[in-house]
Amino acid sequence: MKRIMYISTTTRKLTDEEVEAIGRKSTVNNAKVGVTGVLLSANEFFFQILEGQEQDVEGVMERIRKDPRHQGLLILKAEYEVTHRLFGNWSMNTVRLDGMSDMLMQAVRIMLENITETHRIIERYTQPAVLQFMTEGINPLTVPVKKTEQVILFGDIVAFSYLSGLFPVEEVAELVNLFLDITSKKIAKHGGQVTKYVGDCVVAHFPPDRADHAINACVETLQELQVLRQTAGQCRLQKYLYCGFGLSKGPVIEGNIGSSIKMDYTVLGDIVNLAARLESLTREIGKGIALTEAVRDACSESWNFVHTGDFNLKGQNATQPIYSVNDPAVADMKSFQEISAIVSELCCELN
Numbered sequence: 048m049k050r051i052m053y054i055s056t057t058t059r060k061l062t063d064e065e066v067e068a069i070g071r072k073s074t075v076n077n078a079k080v081g082v083t084g085v086l087l088s089a090n091e092f093f094f095q096i097l098e099g100q101e102q103d104v105e106g107v108m109e110r111i112r113k114d115p116r117h118q119g120l121l122i123l124k125a126e127y128e129v130t131h132r133l134f135g136n137w138s139m140n141t142v143r144l145d146g147m148s149d150m151l152m153q154a155v156r157i158m159l160e161n162i163t164e165t166h167r168i169i170e171r172y173t174q175p176a177v178l179q180f181m182t183e184g185i186n187p188l189t190v191p192v193k194k195t196e197q198v199i200l201f202g203d204i205v206a207f208s209y210l211s212g213l214f215p216v217e218e219v220a221e222l223v224n225l226f227l228d229i230t231s232k233k234i235a236k237h238g239g240q241v242t243k244y245v246g247d248c249v250v251a252h253f254p255p256d257r258a259d260h261a262i263n264a265c266v267e268t269l270q271e272l273q274v275l276r277q278t279a280g281q282c283r284l285q286k287y288l289y290c291g292f293g294l295s296k297g298p299v300i301e302g303n304i305g306s307s308i309k310m311d312y313t314v315l316g317d318i319v320n321l322a323a324r325l326e327s328l329t330r331e332i333g334k335g336i337a338l339t340e341a342v343r344d345a346c347s348e349s350w351n352f353v354h355t356g357d358f359n360l361k362g363q364n365a366t367q368p369i370y371s372v373n374d375p376a377v378a379d380m381k382s383f384q385e386i387s388a389i390v391s392e393l394c395c396e397l398n
């Protein structure tokens with residue numbers, strides 16, 4: 048048997064009658080398939096435990112996930128090979144914690160509120176891959192390291208250190224958050240995973256058959272930044288927000304790397320370093336994207352690839368052809384020198 052435990056956030060305040068109706072429906076449905084458990088409800092959240100045969104629990108969970116009355120369903124724990132039930136007598140005992148005078152229930156409500164809040168915070172700080180494992184009921188710490196093929200994306204802001212020295216910290220932080228937000232959303236939209244942020248850099252990986260998607264994520268980000276620059280006021284830092292992306296493809300070590308103090312679920316290898324080198328090269332070639340032959344060859348969309356030259360990149364033992372994509376947003380690139388010249392001119396005017 049399987050036992051699953053989750054929390055979710057209510058999408059609106061439900062009345063007592065509505066919660067009771069969920070309870071009644073659950074009792075009838077769960078009894079039919081031998082699923083037992085408990086559902087605790089408060090104004091802001093639900094906490095539920097379901098237990099039964101694996102396929103039956105998963106069947107019920109599938110319906111629950113689609114229910115618009117809640118969102119942000121987060122699996123706290125999934126147990127497999129459960130031999131005895133904890134709630135064998137309850138098809139779904141539903142308890143509304145708000146408004147209960149029972150002190151013990153109030154303590155349970157406060158405890159669950161805290162757990163929910165803590166998980167929501169941790170969720171924002173945790174890598175999506177780790178959350179994905181947890182959602183599937185897998186303890187991420189037990190996942191073995193493996194060698195996989197990936198498309199690696201490496202992106203960062205042009206002349207960031209220079210700009211960050213000139214503008215107030217709040218504006219600099221806002222700029223980095225904006226860049227990471229736009230890029231990360233495009234990466235997720237195209238089926239990639241954000242591996243990590245390092246300062247203003249974003250590192251992501253895509254499955255090997257998603258080279259087109261990785262390019263799309265970069266092109267769409269560059270297009271959005273172009274619009275942002277055109278609409279930003281003269282003195283806004285966003286006016287100078289240019290970025291470069293390096294894309295490489297090949298074998299990486301994927302998995303838990305870290306210490307007893309902090310663990311990362313990450314990707315390692317020569318290919319990751321290569322993506323970082325390509326990202327630096329974008330300034331030199333004057334294009335927002337630089338990619339390897341392996342990435343180009345893995346694409347099936349008809350990109351208008353341009354050969355930007357053959358480069359002997361640091362850490363690589365041979366010269367290799369590097370490509371970009373012929374697109375107005377990709378061509379709209381500035382070098383460090385160009386950005387610093389524009390900014391210092393503006394600073395002179397303001398002074």
Ligand SMILES: Cc1cc2nc3c(=O)[nH]c(=O)nc-3n(C[C@H](O)[C@H](O)[C@H](O)COP(=O)(O)O)c2cc1C
Pocket residue numbers: 055069072073074076077086093095097107110111112113114116117139
């Ligand atoms: C927090 C929450 C918990 C729920 N738990 C269950 C459950 O244990 N069993 C169930 O059948 N439906 C449950 N539901 C309701 C389902 O989402 C769905 O509305 C219902 O299963 C549809 O049943 P029907 O197809 O028989 O109309 C729950 C809904 C919410 C919001």
